[in-house]
Amino acid sequence: MSDLSASSVKLTTRLLEAYGVLIELTDEQDQTTVYRLISEFETETGAYAVLQKDNGLPEDEVEILKIIDSTEGRPELVTIDDDDEWEDVAELYDELTLPFED
Numbered sequence: 001m002s003d004l005s006a007s008s009v010k011l012t013t014r015l016l017e018a019y020g021v022l023i024e025l026t027d028e029q030d031q032t033t034v035y036r037l038i039s040e041f042e043t044e045t046g047a048y049a050v051l052q053k054d055n056g057l058p059e060d061e062v063e064i065l066k067i068i069d070s071t072e073g074r075p076e077l078v079t080i081d082d083d084d085e086w087e088d089v090a091e092l093y094d095e096l097t098l099p100f101e102d
Contacts, residue, residue, distance in 0.1 A: 009096065010042045014075045015049055015067065022054055025077065038062060039093070048089050049077055064089055 015023065015037055026032045035051035042048075047067035053060050064086065065077040080086040 008043055009092065012040050012042050012047060014047070015040050015077075018075050023051060023077070025051075035063065039096075040067065041096075043089075043092065045085065045088070047075075048080075048093075050093055051077075062093075064093060 019037075021037050023035050023037055024032055025035060034054045036054040037049060038052050039050040040048065049065050049067055051063045051065065064080065066080050067075050068078055070076045080089065
């Protein structure tokens with residue numbers, strides 16, 4: 001586990017400002033899916049976005065993606081390939097959103 005903690009998180013709005021709340025993503029099979037931007041934040045390891053399919057089903061799992069800058073300077077979303085990084089960011093998102101437990 002890394003040293004990521006909720007206290008080191010900075011909420012951002014780069015994706016929101018660039019694309020709005022609904023973001024259309026295309027997968028490797030050229031299938032397009034519309035996602036709702038739930039959250040975006042930066043940590044010392046990078047910037048991340050939390051998205052959920054925009055189909056009205058609140059039980060759908062969220063997607064956590066990394067935000068990088070394109071060559072034009074616009075934010076882009078990429079898959080987090082490193083399992084440890086993904087686990088750390090997923091745990092951090094849970095920490096940010098789940099009620100505090102004693």
